[in-house]
Amino acid sequence: MPRAVKPKTAAGPSPAKKAAPAKKAKGKLYAMPEKLKEGTVLQDLAKGKWCIGPSIGIGGFGEIYAAARAGEKNYDAVVKCEPHGNGPLFVEMHFYLRNAKQDDIKQFKQQRGLKTLGMPYILASGSAVVNGQKHRFIVMPRYGSDISKFFKENDKRLPEGTVYRLALQMLDVYQFMHSTGYVHADLKAANILLGQGKAGAAQAYLVDFGLASHFVTGEFKPDPKKMHNGTIEYTSRDAHLGVPTRRADLEILGYNIIEWLGVELPWVTQKLLAVPLKVQNAKEAFIEDVGAALKALFSNGCRFLLGEYMKYVAKLKHNEEPDYDKCRNWFSTALKQMKIPNTGDLDFKIKPQSSSNNNHSPPGTSKATATAAAAAAPKRAKRVASPDIISDSDEEEEAPRRKPQAKASPAPRRNAKVTPTISPRKRYAETSPTQKRVKTEPNGTPKPRATHRAAASPRARASPRAAASPTARASPRSAASPKARTPNAASASFSPALSLRAKHGKTVVNDDLTPKPRSNKTYEFNFELDVSMDANVIVNVKRKKKAGAKDQPTGEGDVKTPSSRSLASSKEDTPVTRVNLRKVNAEGVPGSPLAAAASSSSSRSPRTPAVTVRKYRR
Numbered sequence: 259m260p261r262a263v264k265p266k267t268a269a270g271p272s273p274a275k276k277a278a279p280a281k282k283a284k285g286k287l288y289a290m291p292e293k294l295k296e297g298t299v300l301q302d303l304a305k306g307k308w309c310i311g312p313s314i315g316i317g318g319f320g321e322i323y324a325a326a327r328a329g330e331k332n333y334d335a336v337v338k339c340e341p342h343g344n345g346p347l348f349v350e351m352h353f354y355l356r357n358a359k360q361d362d363i364k365q366f367k368q369q370r371g372l373k374t375l376g377m378p379y380i381l382a383s384g385s386a387v388v389n390g391q392k393h394r395f396i397v398m399p400r401y402g403s404d405i406s407k408f409f410k411e412n413d414k415r416l417p418e419g420t421v422y423r424l425a426l427q428m429l430d431v432y433q434f435m436h437s438t439g440y441v442h443a444d445l446k447a448a449n450i451l452l453g454q455g456k457a458g459a460a461q462a463y464l465v466d467f468g469l470a471s472h473f474v475t476g477e478f479k480p481d482p483k484k485m486h487n488g489t490i491e492y493t494s495r496d497a498h499l500g501v502p503t504r505r506a507d508l509e510i511l512g513y514n515i516i517e518w519l520g521v522e523l524p525w526v527t528q529k530l531l532a533v534p535l536k537v538q539n540a541k542e543a544f545i546e547d548v549g550a551a552l553k554a555l556f557s558n559g560c561r562f563l564l565g566e567y568m569k570y571v572a573k574l575k576h577n578e579e580p581d582y583d584k585c586r587n588w589f590s591t592a593l594k595q596m597k598i599p600n601t602g603d604l605d606f607k608i609k610p611q612s613s614s615n616n617n618h619s620p621p622g623t624s625k626a627t628a629t630a631a632a633a634a635a636p637k638r639a640k641r642v643a644s645p646d647i648i649s650d651s652d653e654e655e656e657a658p659r660r661k662p663q664a665k666a667s668p669a670p671r672r673n674a675k676v677t678p679t680i681s682p683r684k685r686y687a688e689t690s691p692t693q694k695r696v697k698t699e700p701n702g703t704p705k706p707r708a709t710h711r712a713a714a715s716p717r718a719r720a721s722p723r724a725a726a727s728p729t730a731r732a733s734p735r736s737a738a739s740p741k742a743r744t745p746n747a748a749s750a751s752f753s754p755a756l757s758l759r760a761k762h763g764k765t766v767v768n769d770d771l772t773p774k775p776r777s778n779k780t781y782e783f784n785f786e787l788d789v790s791m792d793a794n795v796i797v798n799v800k801r802k803k804k805a806g807a808k809d810q811p812t813g814e815g816d817v818k819t820p821s822s823r824s825l826a827s828s829k830e831d832t833p834v835t836r837v838n839l840r841k842v843n844a845e846g847v848p849g850s851p852l853a854a855a856a857s858s859s860s861s862r863s864p865r866t867p868a869v870t871v872r873k874y875r876r
């Protein structure tokens with residue numbers, strides 16, 4: 259993975275030096291780690307010492323090094339090191355410390371009669387000052403190759419039997435993880451590592467718990483701050499709405515299985531990945547009649563059991579505990595049908611096609627089938643958005659915020675005009691292609707700025723409908739309907755803020771995009787452009803004073819939630835051309851001069867169906 263920060267001459271921790279915040283890569287708003295030199299010794303919190311070996315992997319924000327206990331020669335551990343301010347490593351560390359103790363894993367294995375479980379654990383953690391900058395590190399056991407390597411080597415497919423064995427192993431890990439109250443939310447081939455050594459080749463390990471979060475047990479409450487988190491290809495429909503659920507983990511696994519079997523996901527074929535909302539819509543459509551969609555994808559029609567799994571996942575309630583045995587049964591049955599034992603080394607070699615070998619997968623990328631699947635997908639799925647996101651606010655340490663990763667330079671955005679000609683692709687191009695991750699800060703982090711206030715307003719909170727997807731959350735049911743989202747969805751549907759951050763194969767973490775106000779009169783616009791702007795988009799505009807228009811309209815006002823806008827829009831038969839303005843703070847009055855001025859400008863903004871203006875004070 260390319261790095262934006264030049265590795266400096268490495269240095270070990272130097273406590274004498276005062277730690278400075280980690281440097282941010284030019285043009286980026288997040289910090290990259292300092293390079294650790296081989297031979298550097300890190301001391302963990304329990305005073306254990308770890309000798310750094312060669313770098314063996316680079317994640318979105320950190321680097322992974324082989325490591326050995328000081329004085330030992332065996333580099334059988336790894337150190338993952340990131341700037342102290344990076345949220346995901348903080349999340350990952352706490353997840354491990356609380357929930358993945360070796361005793362807990364052992365107990366789970368005993369209960370379930372498992373010889374092995376693909377659940378990593380933490381060996382140590384600590385902080386170190388490297389080149390004057392404070393870093394956090396965790397030490398974990400060292401695993402082998404990640405399976406994305408085999409997937410790529412095999413022309414984007416894995417042997418079918420191996421796919422089902424991996425599915426079984428990942429379901430075990432999910433079951434363990436879910437039993438701790440957490441979901442993983444980012445399963446993908448790059449996050450699945452084989453065990454080390456000869457014995458390790460039979461077991462895969464799920465790594466990267468940087469997106470781990472408590473799953474919801476109550477109301478389904480979309481969270482704009484977390485929307486679309488994950489790796490866009492596999493992000494679950496719930497994660498597109500910012501809600502961590504157990505069924506979401508199962509859905510993510512399902513999308514991966516489809517891909518591992520050699521079939522391109524429809525939203526990949528259709529090149530929708532740069533626009534999370536479109537991916538979300540495509541998934542909703544796909545899942546609505548997943549049986550038919552899979553049938554269209556797998557033309558050889560041998561995926562009956564995968565279909566059963568996906569149908570089951572589609573029917574799960576958001577707060578329902580999955581029946582892991584039932585799921586595992588489908589994959590074990592598939593293995594039995596193929597006469598492949600669920601033991602021994604995982605086989606990653608694709609053998610030439612014959613009736614009784616390991617290659618039951620269809621040939622690699624199949625655009626035709628994926629397109630057919632998309633066409634076969636029924637209209638919109640109806641999903642009910644309804645509970646409460648359990649917060650991590652009980653973290654003993656304040657979680658650092660993940661810096662916005664793929665955000666364009668704030669200055670141009672601050673001055674951006676509200677214009678329907680904004681190209682999300684262009685914005686996307688402005689962003690770095692190197693980052694793997696852009697992440698919502700873990701709970702307990704500083705409060706989001708104005709960006710999310712509207713959606714998080716009491717009003718929005720009061721109704722899951724209102725809080726749901728900014729474009730069409732008038733009703734949870736209509737939310738899933740592209741028609742309800744937008745009267746002319748075909749013409750354009752984009753989410754500038756979020757499209758900044760979608761990146762093929764990379765973990766994406768929604769974050770606070772609000773730049774700091776430059777002037778003391780900053781307006782926050784939540785608006786729908788043309789059709790379906792599915793994000794709380796902040797556009798700071800230098801507003802020209804209009805004759806007769808006052809800066810601060812007075813009277814009662816409220817936040818016009820995305821859902822209320824879309825409700826208003828959806829009531830219209832034709833696209834709305836009137837600009838609606840509502841002031842947020844107490845002095846605002848609908849119908850004020852400002853609102854009037856905006857309304858009068860509607861004729862000049864035919865592509866802006868609704869605009870909410872909110873002024874906030876510094």
Ligand SMILES: Nc1ncnc2c1ncn2[C@@H]1O[C@H](COP(=O)(O)OP(=O)(O)OP(=O)(O)O)[C@@H](O)[C@H]1O
Nearest residue numbers: 315317318319320322399400401448466694695765
């Ligand atoms: N315990 C481990 N043993 C061996 N290699 C590892 C281990 N953990 C991670 N790696 C390697 O480092 C890579 C990146 O690790 P990881 O996914 O944890 O980093 P990340 O910064 O969280 O990445 P991402 O940006 O994808 O979220 C992995 O794909 C893997 O190749």
